[in-house]
Amino acid sequence: MEILLESLESPEGEPPAELMEEIRQALEDVFVARVAAAVRGPRVPEPSFDAARRQYNAPLILQKLLERPPGAGRKLLAVTRADLFIPMLSFVYGLAQLGGQAAVVSLARLDQKYYGLPENGALLSGRARKEAVHETGHLFGLVHCEQPECAMRLSTNIRQLDLKGDALCAGCAALARESA
Amino acid sequence: MMQAKWQILVVDDEEIMCESMAAWLREDGYQVDTAPSGREALEMAKKTDYAIYFIDLKMPGGMDGIETLMEIRRMRADASIIIITAYATVDTAIAAMKEGAQEYIVKPCNPEEISLLVNRIIKVKNLQRENAILRKKLARQYQFGDIVSKNAKMHDILALARDVASLRSTVLIRGESGTGKEPFVAVSCAALAETLLESELFGYEKGAFTGAGERKKGKFELAGEGTIFLDEIGDISPKLQADLLRVLQERSFYRLGGSEEVKVDVRVIAATHKDLRQAVAEGRFREDLFYRLNVIEIQLPPLRERREDVPLLAHHFLERIAHEVGKEVTAISDGAMRALLDHDWPGNVRELENAMERAIVACRSGVLGEEDFRFLQDNGGGQQYRAPASMSLAELEKLAIEATLRRTGGNIKEAAASLGIDRSTLYEKLKKYGIER
Numbered sequence: 001m002e003i004l005l006e007s008l009e010s011p012e013g014e015p016p017a018e019l020m021e022e023i024r025q026a027l028e029d030v031f032v033a034r035v036a037a038a039v040r041g042p043r044v045p046e047p048s049f050d051a052a053r054r055q056y057n058a059p060l061i062l063q064k065l066l067e068r069p070p071g072a073g074r075k076l077l078a079v080t081r082a083d084l085f086i087p088m089l090s091f092v093y094g095l096a097q098l099g100g101q102a103a104v105v106s107l108a109r110l111d112q113k114y115y116g117l118p119e120n121g122a123l124l125s126g127r128a129r130k131e132a133v134h135e136t137g138h139l140f141g142l143v144h145c146e147q148p149e150c151a152m153r154l155s156t157n158i159r160q161l162d163l164k165g166d167a168l169c170a171g172c173a174a175l176a177r178e179s180a
Numbered sequence: 181m182m183q184a185k186w187q188i189l190v191v192d193d194e195e196i197m198c199e200s201m202a203a204w205l206r207e208d209g210y211q212v213d214t215a216p217s218g219r220e221a222l223e224m225a226k227k228t229d230y231a232i233y234f235i236d237l238k239m240p241g242g243m244d245g246i247e248t249l250m251e252i253r254r255m256r257a258d259a260s261i262i263i264i265t266a267y268a269t270v271d272t273a274i275a276a277m278k279e280g281a282q283e284y285i286v287k288p289c290n291p292e293e294i295s296l297l298v299n300r301i302i303k304v305k306n307l308q309r310e311n312a313i314l315r316k317k318l319a320r321q322y323q324f325g326d327i328v329s330k331n332a333k334m335h336d337i338l339a340l341a342r343d344v345a346s347l348r349s350t351v352l353i354r355g356e357s358g359t360g361k362e363p364f365v366a367v368s369c370a371a372l373a374e375t376l377l378e379s380e381l382f383g384y385e386k387g388a389f390t391g392a393g394e395r396k397k398g399k400f401e402l403a404g405e406g407t408i409f410l411d412e413i414g415d416i417s418p419k420l421q422a423d424l425l426r427v428l429q430e431r432s433f434y435r436l437g438g439s440e441e442v443k444v445d446v447r448v449i450a451a452t453h454k455d456l457r458q459a460v461a462e463g464r465f466r467e468d469l470f471y472r473l474n475v476i477e478i479q480l481p482p483l484r485e486r487r488e489d490v491p492l493l494a495h496h497f498l499e500r501i502a503h504e505v506g507k508e509v510t511a512i513s514d515g516a517m518r519a520l521l522d523h524d525w526p527g528n529v530r531e532l533e534n535a536m537e538r539a540i541v542a543c544r545s546g547v548l549g550e551e552d553f554r555f556l557q558d559n560g561g562g563q564q565y566r567a568p569a570s571m572s573l574a575e576l577e578k579l580a581i582e583a584t585l586r587r588t589g590g591n592i593k594e595a596a597a598s599l600g601i602d603r604s605t606l607y608e609k610l611k612k613y614g615i616e617r
Contacts, residue, residue, distance in 0.1 A: 053288075059200040086200035088264070090288045098206045143209035154208065156292035 001033040001180045003136060004076045006041030006065075008104070010056070012081040014040070015107055019128055020079060026129035026166055027077070027136055030151070030173075032180045041065070044082050058084040058095040058104060065102045075139045076102045077132060083108035093131050093155065096138035099179070103135035109158065127158075129166040137168065140176040145169060186302055187211045187228060191221040191248060192236040192264070197287075201234065204291075208298070218243030218251070225252050230259060231305050232298065237265040237272060246275055253280045258308075260301045331486035337478055344476050350428065352413075352473045353451040355480030358528030377420060379436050388437025398435065400427060400444050407447045413473065414454030414465065425469045448473070483525040483532065490520050493529060497536040498548070509543050515550035523556050578613040581606070585615070 005024055007015040020038035028035040048060040061084070070076040084092050084106040093110070096103030110127035112120045133151040145152035150169035155161035168176060188210050192198045198214035205212045213228070215221040218239055225233075233252055237245035249261050262283045263276040273284045283297055344351055375389075383398030399408055416424070427433045432443045450473050459465035483489065494512055502509045512520075516539075525531050539552040581599065588594040596606040609615075 057196070059196050059203070085288065086204060087194065087197040088201040088287050088289070089204065089291045089294065092204070092291065095200070095203065096207070098203065138207055144207060154295060156290070156295050 001031070002074045003027055003031065003033050003035045004070050004074055005035060005038040006076065006078045007038055008041050008044050008061070008078050008080040008082070010044035010080055010082040012083075012108065015079045015081060019107075019125055022125050023077075023079065023128055023132045026133055030133050030166075030168055030176075031136060031140065032177050033075075038079075041078055042068075044080055050085070053085060054083075055085040055091065056080075056082040056106075058086055058092055058106075061104050062095060062097065062102055065104070070101055074101070075136065077136050077139070078102070078104045079107065079128070079132065080104060081107050093161070094135040096135040098138050098143070099141035100139060103139050105131045105135050110161070115158070123162075126166065127161055130155075130161060130164060133166055133168070137172065137176060141179045142168075142172050142175055145172050147171070186231040186305065187213070188232045188234070188298075189213050189215060189221060189224060189228075189230040190234045191215045191218065191239070191245075192234075193217060193239045193241070194236075197236070205298070208295070210298075217241050218245070218248030221248055222251050222255070225255055225259075229256065232301055233259055233261045235261060235263055237263055237276070246272075246279055249276065249281055250279050260305070262297070331481070331489050333481055334486060334489070337480065340476070340478060344478075350447070350473055350475040351449045351478060352456070352476070353449065353478045353480065354456070355451070355453065356482045356528055357453050358525075358530030359480040359482060377416065378423070381420075382423070382433050382435055383442075384436035385438040388435070392437070395435070400433060400446055401435075401442055403444070403446045405445045407449060410448065410450045412452060413450040414452035414456055414459060418466070421466045421469050425466060425472060428469075428472045483528045487521060490525075490532065491517060493532055494520055494536060497533050498540065501533075501537050501540050505537075505541060507540055507543070508546055509540050509548060511547045513547050513549045516548045516553055519550050519553045519556060574613075577609070578615065581609055581613065582615055 005020060005027070007017075007020055017038070024035050024038055027033070042064065044056055044061060045064045048057040048064070049055075050057055061078070061080075061082075065076060065078055084095065084104065086092055086095065091109060092106070094103060094105040105128070107124070107128055108114060110131060111124050112118060130151050134155075137152045142152050144154040145168075147153060147169040148163065149165040149167075150172055151164060151166055152168060152172045153160070153164045155164065167173075188202075188205055190198050190201045190205070190212060191214075192201075193216055195214075195216065198216065202212040202214050213224060213230075215224055218235075219242065221233070221235070222243075224230075233249075235245045235248050235252075239245060239248070243251075245263055245265075249263065252259060252261060260282045261280065262285060263272075263281045264285055264287050265272060266287055268284075268286045276284050282301065285293070285297070379388075379392075379396070379398065381398050381400055383396050383401055384392050386392060386395050410424075423433065427444065427446075428448065431445060432441050434441060456465055456470050456474070460467045460470050483493075491512075494517070498509065498512060520532070520535075523535075527534070535553065535556060538555065539548050543549075543552050581595070584595045584598050588598065592603055592606060596603045599606065601609075
């Protein structure tokens with residue numbers, strides 16, 4: 001199994017290369033898979049921008065990514081600074097095809113600046129690692145977990161995201177190994 | 181991990197809305213389907229019992245959200261329906277709630293809100309399901325249909341039980357231990373000391389005795405207009421006999437340490453393994469209480485007096501226990517059945533049930549064999565009590581003591597109680613016969 005990592009450029013900018021490398025290492029630590037060095041992916045497609053919401057439609061981004069499927073035995077995780085939504089919800093930190101091939105993570109709401117607070121690189125990196133492991137976990141077929149520290153625990157706000165860890169609990173790790 | 185058992189249907193004419201919502205819910209472990217119209221949703225609801233429906237209010241093509249909601253409610257009364265709308269108006273919200281929508285949400289909504297909503301609904305559904313399972317289990321445990329017998333006397337008893345079930349008369353059930361007297365156990369009169377039993381039955385006021393910190397209602401008060409089952413009624417003290425008589429006569433009592441009269445309209449079902457007539461004759465049981473309790477008497481015969489029921493009961497327990505423990509044991513061999521028929525069943529139906537459970541758990545094939553019931557002989561049942569003609573009374577006594585000790589695992593107190601002698605007598609006999617524990 002191989003995980004491909006792509007950074008998607010958007011009007012908000014491009015995810016920093018050092019952060020992408022930290023995400024790569026986190027994925028390699030958690031999953032039994034080779035994780036390739038991050039490459040620049042396509043730009044976030046313009047039609048995915050919703051002017052009224054000033055956000056990007058995550059399902060449309062996934063659709064665009066899947067136009068170039070990663071191929072058998074590969075999974076693709078894309079990272080963007082664009083703020084994502086699905087039509088039903090006001091925002092999502094990320095979106096994945098459960099047991100599928102592609103997932104996308106947004107850094108927008110992981111950044112302290114979004115909340116009007118001073119920048120904090122370490123906090124942003126920690127949150128990005130958790131969210132990347134979480135969405136990749138979904139690609140490996142994992143559903144939400146109730147263990148407080150497991151990265152697969154559902155976070156619907158930033159406090160919940162900060163409370164959990166960036167690794168999988170023993171149960172989720174075993175399931176991820178089985179599906180690798 | 182979360183359990184992926186509940187199914188959810190998302191109904192919306194916009195595919196991206198349906199699919200992204202479904203994808204988000206699937207990440208939570210639910211099985212999620214989507215339908216692009218009300219009509220298709222109805223077709224799917226006919227085939228699948230969804231726990232939650234998310235239905236968009238505005239859908240083109242005939243059926244709108246409210247109509248879809250009404251149809252699904254007619255078909256699936258237990259389903260939880262959440263109406264989704266882009267523009268909230270008071271009128272549509274009222275209409276949706278009036279037609280039975282559980283929630284009405286405006287999109288886009290906060291992920292936290294949806295997550296809490298779904299979790300809350302599923303939590304209630306889990307409890308409802310658990311409740312239904314427990315109710316079924318309870319009902320199954322106490323159905324008349326579960327009482328199996330070929331015995332004519334048992335059939336008369338069942339007919340009588342059916343007749344008195346709907347009455348409020350006091351019923352006295354007599355039978356040896358294990359014959360199946362308890363419909364449900366409320367108070368075991370033999371298991372509690374007199375003062376404890378008194379407070380258990382009648383409750384107490386704050387400060388009635390040391391440790392009575394708060395007022396506590398007793399079983400009579402808690403039973404209200406229901407039924408109280410008093411097991412081993414033959415064991416209660418003269419004082420409690422008088423108290424119980426007063427409750428049955430006056431339909432009222434006082435809590436311990438209390439001056440307030442508590443009125444009750446409770447039905448009493450009492451059970452005993454003792455011969456209460458004999459106890460009355462010997463002055464150990466009040467005659468007036470005996471007649472009060474004995475309005476309707478049901479006497480359950482011991483299993484050894486209805487051996488013809490052993491095969492029926494054994495097969496009944498086989499089916500039930502094998503299912504409960506999840507083992508594919510489906511038959512009882514002829515040899516095993518002979519062993520069951522030869523046993524005297526001093527512990528009656530309860531002993532047979534326990535023996536079946538033990539054998540089924542240990543059984544290594546699909547058929548219970550004679551070897552699966554070998555422990556019956558070790559327990560001192562059946563044939564071991566058959567005394568040869570040449571055996572002296574002392575030898576018989578020695579055998580009985582040895583068998584009882586084996587059964588109680590060397591517990592003197594239990595063995596003495598079982599043999600009907602006190603402990604010091606048992607110690608004397610152990611010494612006399614040279615029996616080692």
